[in-house]
Amino acid sequence: MKVFILGISGAIGALLADKLTAGGTEVHGLVRKPAQQVDLAARGAETTLGELSTMSAAELARAASGSDAIVYTAGSNGGAREVTKAIDGDGVTKALEAARLAGVSRFVLVSVLPESWRERDNPDEVEYYFAVKKQADIAVTRSDLDWVILRPSLLVDDPALGTISLGPAEAHGEIARADVAETLTELLLEPRIRRQILELNTGTTPVREAVRANVY
Template identity: 30%
Template structure:
């Protein structure tokens, strides 16, 4: 089967492309710059240089393709919020339109649990109302709407909604947590006892491959996590073990956090700081409640069975990520 992968220089797209190549699929990848394609071509992948924001070679990229793995996306944190619309929305629109025009059979689209609006405080299944709060989440929801529209025109579309993704090549989640863990103590509302889902990039890649072949998947959306129930405190402690750092947690009562937020929030708003939303009353409530996304539907329909699930698995993955960072720094 000949497939196309977008976003191949990112965490999810990179893992998906490598897994497909290892499985013997005929893989074509889209990169924005020629120098990004050398290592991929060495793995036997067909490399095309194009940008989803222009799409000059999209017809060529999609021609002869049976399944597209659309993993490209502009992700937070970012000061270039216009790129959320340009890449996540218009890039998706352009790709789906081309896929329909040339007869692609199926598109597996990487979305995010951000479409739910972050932490909801309750187990958040795929039927939960979609009310994104961030520009990123809003752009992903718009992309999902485009997918549903394309499905009405005959394209098989599957949407995957991963949570926080970690693993080798992670440039977002683990670096952010590592920065937090440099603090002498980490203040957490309620001591960090609320749930926080994570998932290894290799398991996200596995979900993509399963979504490409499952007969019951088209038209559906699927949460993708490791299926465990871990608290924020547990996640920080596991990452700390992987980094070789001792984690000291400072429990902060809700009343103290709310009082501090009431003082700081107006100042940050006046300064037009992006951090203002995090300390707003709504933002604090979002931080201090469960963010748990059951994967029963993915288990049932796709046969999804995450492998990196034990604390030992998480620590080992963080250690592998750390070695990669150290190797990059030495290089």
């Protein structure tokens, strides 16, 4: 299997790349800087140099050509509106078109749990971020691709627990990025999970078991 990761230089994307390459999966991704290419090459991943916000869908399709799956882990984290729109919104729709052009049917999007940060007084930029993420989810679900949307709760950099709670609806808590990456790995290895939205939180079920419990 060959997987193309958008956001491969980010926290979740890099962890996912490491897990996939360790398991023998061929990994390719898009990076913005030559230094990132050097780092990822040393870890066994191939990369294409490019800027997601300015590339065309055709250019992105050429970078992803030959892949069996595209995983979209890129995100703006609720910063400036123009960045949020370019990465969390337009970037996703561009990646969907690139997948069609490249003939890649499997598309996995890392989104956000809708309840995230709802207990706080959010600035307008964060509310805009949630709105854009929602529209991206809609675009994915209306595509004809073999899609999966993963909505993790609040992301933290704690060590992996190896146990999660995963299903169509989960409580909002927090989840280690390493556990998100492990969940993505298992989802990619489970082709029977398709056209599903899955929410992810810390739990007590081993990751592989939790993923397989969502095969219908």
